[in-house]
Amino acid sequence: QVRLVESGGGLVQPGGSLKLSCVTSGKMSTTNVMGWYRQAPGQQRELVAAISAGGETAKYSDSAKSRFTISRDNTKNTVYLHMNSLQVDDTGVYFCNSDVEPYSGHYYPRGSWGQGTQVTVSS
Numbered sequence: 001q002v003r004l005v006e007s008g009g010g011l012v013q014p015g016g017s018l019k020l021s022c023v024t025s026g027k028m029s030t031t032n033v034m035g036w037y038r039q040a041p042g043q044q045r046e047l048v049a050a051i052s053a054g055g056e057t058a059k060y061s062d063s064a065k066s067r068f069t070i071s072r073d074n075t076k077n078t079v080y081l082h083m084n085s086l087q088v089d090d091t092g093v094y095f096c097n098s099d100v101e102p103y104s105g106h107y108y109p110r111g112s113w114g115q116g117t118q119v120t121v122s123s
Contacts, residue, residue, distance in 0.1 A: 001112060002024050002025065002098045002111065002112045003024065003025040003112065003114075004022055004023070004024050004025075004096055004097075004098055004112055004113065004114035005022070005023050005025075005114055005115070006020060006021070006022045006094060006095065006096055006114040006115065006116055006117040007020070007021050007023075007117055008020040008021050008117055009093075009094060009117030009118045009119045009120075010118075010119070010120070011120045011122065012086055012119070012120070012121055013121070013122070013123050014086060014087055014088060014121055014122075014123055015085060015086065016086050016121070017082070017083060017084045017085075017086065018083045018086065018119060019080060019081070019082050019083070020036065020080065020081040020083070020094055020117060020119075021078055021079075021080055022034075022036070022078065022079040022080075022081075022096035022114060023076075023077060023078050024077045024078070024079075024098060025077075031053050032053055032098060032099045032100070032111065033050055033051065033052055033053060033099070033100040033101070033102060033107070034050065034051055034072060034079045034096060034097065034098060034099070034100060034111075035047055035048075035049060035050035035051070035070075035096065035097050035100040035107055035109065036048045036049050036050075036070060036079070036081045036094055036095070036096050036097075037094070037095045037096070037097060037109065038090070038092040038093070038094050038095075038119075039092050039093045039095065039116070040089075040091060040092035041091075041092070043092070045095065045109075046061065047059075047061055047100075047107045048060070048061055048064050048068065048081065048094070049061070049064055049068055049069075049070035049081060050070070050100050050102070050107045051070045051071065051072050051079065054074075055071060055072045055074070058070050059102070059107060063089065063090075067083065067084050067085045067086075068081060068082065068083050068084070069081070069082040070082075079096055081094070083119075086119075086121045087121060088121050088122065089121075090119060090121050091119060091120050091121050091122070092118075092119060093116040093117065093118050093119075094116060094117050094118075094119055095113050095114055095116045096113075096114055097109040097110075097111050097112070097113055098111030098112045099111025099112075
């Protein structure tokens with residue numbers, strides 16, 4: 001079973017930036033779409049960004065478009081999420097998933113979850 005460890009979260013002021021990392025144990029599948037999800041307090045986990053197996057294409061939520069960039073390095077078994085121009089609404093626990101299934105415009109997390117990393121945007 002793939003184990004994932006997220007890191008890079010923290011407290012940042014509005015307008016700031018953070019870079020999240022998700023390292024997978026063992027060899028990261030080069031056939032899986034992977035994704036970052038956010039869970040705000042009292043809310044369901046929702047997709048922030050997903051990236052194709054080879055890293056060529058990415059999908060973003062409307063709120064993440066133009067501010068966030070997802071990338072992956074399969075040689076380092078790592079997926080990244082670069083977040084710029086952070087807003088208070090970006091606050092939450094960020095999780096990565098090892099196997100995301102795109103279907104009919106939605107992205108369903110099917111694989112393992114990490115423990116998450118807390119992002120707090122506050123002045």
